[in-house]
Amino acid sequence: MINDPAVVAEIEALHEQYEAALVSNEVERLIGFFWDSPHALRFGVNESLYGAREIEEFRKNRPSIDLARKVSNLKIVTFGSDCAIVTLEFDRTVQGSNRHGRQSQVWRKFEDGWKIVSAHVSLTPFSYVDLASALVGLPIAQQYREAVRQNIERAAVIAKPLLELDLENETEAAPVFTP
Numbered sequence: 001m002i003n004d005p006a007v008v009a010e011i012e013a014l015h016e017q018y019e020a021a022l023v024s025n026e027v028e029r030l031i032g033f034f035w036d037s038p039h040a041l042r043f044g045v046n047e048s049l050y051g052a053r054e055i056e057e058f059r060k061n062r063p064s065i066d067l068a069r070k071v072s073n074l075k076i077v078t079f080g081s082d083c084a085i086v087t088l089e090f091d092r093t094v095q096g097s098n099r100h101g102r103q104s105q106v107w108r109k110f111e112d113g114w115k116i117v118s119a120h121v122s123l124t125p126f127s128y129v130d131l132a133s134a135l136v137g138l139p140i141a142q143q144y145r146e147a148v149r150q151n152i153e154r155a156a157v158i159a160k161p162l163l164e165l166d167l168e169n170e171t172e173a174a175p176v177f178t179p
Helices: 005-023 027-033 052-061 128-136 142-164
Strands: 041-043 048-050 069-079 083-094 097-110 113-123
Touching: 005 027, 005 069, 005 083, 005 113, 027 052, 041 052, 048 052, 128 142
Parallel strands: 041 113
Antiparallel strands: 041 048, 069 083, 083 097, 097 113
């Protein structure tokens, strides 16, 4: 049965416990949520962890700063009474910058209870519009963002032939005109 209400409620409660342990950096609890197997997997923002030992080492050495986050779009899908997938989006501050990310987890029920067997966490990349706007200190209102993005694309098309021009190192710059 897909999304048996009792199984969904069980996973929802486990997710809440996981989230609380994550933002408070309760390392041993976090380690305990993962399947203790060399087959456990966690792909993070900057790491690919294969097996419970690598996941444990990551947890023990992860800096415990900027962990607070706001979860949105939490979805739980269960398959039968022993398999579930949890997906969500989150917003958090990383080194002073607001970041948006995504997380997915595959949960499997074993004799000793539910465990995460596979997880993936990623941050969505900054758009060039956001980076340029921050760099020059010029906020771009939402209603103009798409037009700004299109103009940046047009400028790239216009600049492409010049940027592809192969100049010899010995080519001298044009003389400066002095009126």
